[in-house]
Amino acid sequence: xxxxxxxxxxxxxxxxxxxxxxxxxxxxxxxxxxxxxxxxxxxxxxxxxxxxxxxxxxxxxxxxxxxxxxxxxxxxxxxxxxxxxxxxxxxxxxxxxxx
Numbered sequence: 381x382x383x384x385x386x387x388x389x390x391x392x393x394x395x396x397x398x399x400x401x402x403x404x405x406x407x408x409x410x411x412x413x414x415x416x417x418x419x420x421x422x423x424x425x426x427x428x429x430x431x432x433x434x435x436x437x438x439x440x441x442x443x444x445x446x447x448x449x450x451x452x453x454x455x456x457x458x459x460x461x462x463x464x465x466x467x468x469x470x471x472x473x474x475x476x477x478x479x
Contacts, residue, residue, distance in 0.1 A: 385439035386446055392424070393471040394431045394461070403466050404430035412460045423453040433468065 394403045406426065409415070410433060415422050417438070424433040435453050440446040457468045 383441055385441055386443070387437045387439040388435070388446065388450065389437075390435040390450075391427055391471055392433050392435065392457075392468045394433065394464070394466045394468055397461070397465050397467050400467075402431045403464075405464055405466060406430050406433050408464060409433055409460055409466070409468070412463070414456045414459050416456075417449070417452065423456050432471070 394405055394409060395401060396403050407430065410422065410424060410426060415424055417423055419438075424435050426432075427434045435450070435457075437446055437453075438449045440449065461468050
């Protein structure tokens with residue numbers, strides 16, 4: 381039997397860094413050159429609306445590996461957000477119905 385792995389899925393929304401209003405710039409965020417991990421895969425992928433994005437971690441055998449992947453993605457997100465003038469904050473529902 382193959383060893384078990386753990387992964388996380390983390391939904392985010394892009395908001396103006398000064399006015400804290402929704403910014404529909406997910407396409408720019410997702411296409412940014414820094415949205416790539418060491419394998420060349422995107423850290424963040426498309427989600428339901430034009431301001432949303434989602435982080436899907438690399439399935440890992442340990443919490444240490446999982447945390448390193450998450451922290452790398454956070455660094456990339458911070459750099460991209462700085463460039464776009466937005467913040468990428470956690471969200472769970474935006475009028476899409478009951479979770």
